[in-house]
Amino acid sequence: MSADIGRVAGLPKQHEVPEHWRPMxxxxxxxxxxxxxxxxxxxxxxxxGWAPPHADEVLYHATRQALGGRLVVAAPAATEAVYFWIDRxxxxMNAAGDDVDRAFGERVLQALAASSSSASSSFSAAADA
Structure with missing residues (x-):
């Protein structure tokens, strides 16, 4: 899917984008x-834009879980994407002025942290930022 996204979206790859990142x-x-x-x-x-492999998949599952869907544990290959979304x-959330957006963002962060036990400690740091 990422190759199709890059082709359709016409995304130029900047020199600072890591080589292994894919269109998202x-x-x-x-x-x-x-x-x-x-x-x-x-x-x-x-x-x-450009992101670690599996970034779209990780966000989709975290958003579904934040809406009440089941937890989908991220594969080890998607750990970088989990960290990417925790940061993003x-x-x-810090830029959002709307309490509803912040509340939903908190649920997405919780889903991201739950999807990868290795990301749990980063979730706390991102939520406190």
């Missing part, structure tokens, strides 16, 4: 998926 949608959440005529469409591309969601 950046807001791969249940509400950005549309189904019509048996086809699935992904909308809202404003947060597209924490930063967005």
């Amino acid at each position: 949608h950046g807001d791969f959440t249940p509400w950005n998926l549309r189904s019509s005529g048996g086809r699935l469409t992904l909308v809202d591309w404003e947060d597209r 969601v924490g930063t967005r």
Whole structure:
């Protein structure tokens, strides 16, 4: 999927982007998926960019869990993506003026931490920032 995202989104890769990072949608959440005529469409591309492998998958599962879905434990290969989102969601929460956005962000951070036991200590630091 990441190769398709890079092609469709026309993402140039800057020199500071780590070589192993892949194109990402950046807001791969249940509400950005549309189904019509048996086809699935992904909308809202404003947060597209480069991220560690599995970044979209990690955010999707964390968001689903924050909405009441089941916990999906991140594979060890996705640990970098979990840390990526802990940092990014924490930063967005600090910028959010809306209590609803902050509350949902906290639930997403909790889901991210729960998805990877190795990320649990980083969650505490991000939540306190």
